Amino acid sequence: MRTYEVFLKPDGRDGFRHVGSIEAANDELALVMARENYVRRAEGSRLWLVDRTQIVIGDEDFLAPNADKPHRHNDGRMVADRRRRLREDRK
């Protein structure tokens, strides 16, 4: 059996969303099973199945160093703080 990750796209502008996974012996069986298990009540109008072994994975260790770089976040707070300080200095 292979494991497939199931993605559904609802009508309209929303993109594909991961909704779960499914086990099946081959692609065709995965399709018919996914249809009953995930789209029985018209939850989506398009379906993607991705064989789990085909997924390229970036794990937590790989991503962690980027979690601590506030200087890359341009939320304007540093500039605002600096301006506030300058304004107060001028008083």
Next chain:
Amino acid sequence: MTVLSESASEYLLAFADDEHLMGQRYTEWIGVAPFLEEDLALASIGQDELGHALMLYAIVAGDDDATIDQLALLRDVDDYRSSWLVEADLPNWEHALIRHWLYDAAEELRWGLVDESTVPGLADVAKRAAQEELYHRRHADALVNALLGVPKSAERLEVALTEVLPLALGLFEAVDGEAEAVTEGVAKAPFHSQRAVWETRVVQRFARIHPGQYTAPDQDRRRRRSPDFAPLMARMREVYDLDPLAVW
């Protein structure tokens, strides 16, 4: 409301009874199918078949709920027209799968008989059901295809096919009033007209494990129910029979 002729009713009831009991048979796999995904798929397919039965009974009953219940569950045993294939208590999963394949192959053809019917509403039901059958067929075919590739599974399918195939021929037996129903435009042709096409498809699909010659028991669906019918109907009526006067 149009009142259906006796022959039209007989023809549609035979069709509806097959759909009804087949739907029931699928639902019996809830919770015990070989794997979770299949459990849900079979229950869902069963629901489709029960839906088809309901739509057919509704045409015969003129949309009256009490009459629909009466037709579906409360007729005398002798008044049912189901085929022995759908009545049969089959022992194993592979039997159920073979029945699924054989029945839906026949059902897909059947809807083609009534998709231009003169009976009001029937053509629409036929078109909708035919869409669903495409998927049912694909489901059964995908499973059979995968299992035929595994020698041990293919052996089990072969045993099941040899046992179930003769029963399936009952689907093509004539029902009362069929000739008149065809003349009236209820259906394009009698059930038996599709047997050759169906058998060709069965041979193509199961080529390697097809038993070759086989003969059907004389089912006479107009008059005789198989031994499995009464217990099946008793189960279906179990709750109703507790208190027939209860209002739901």
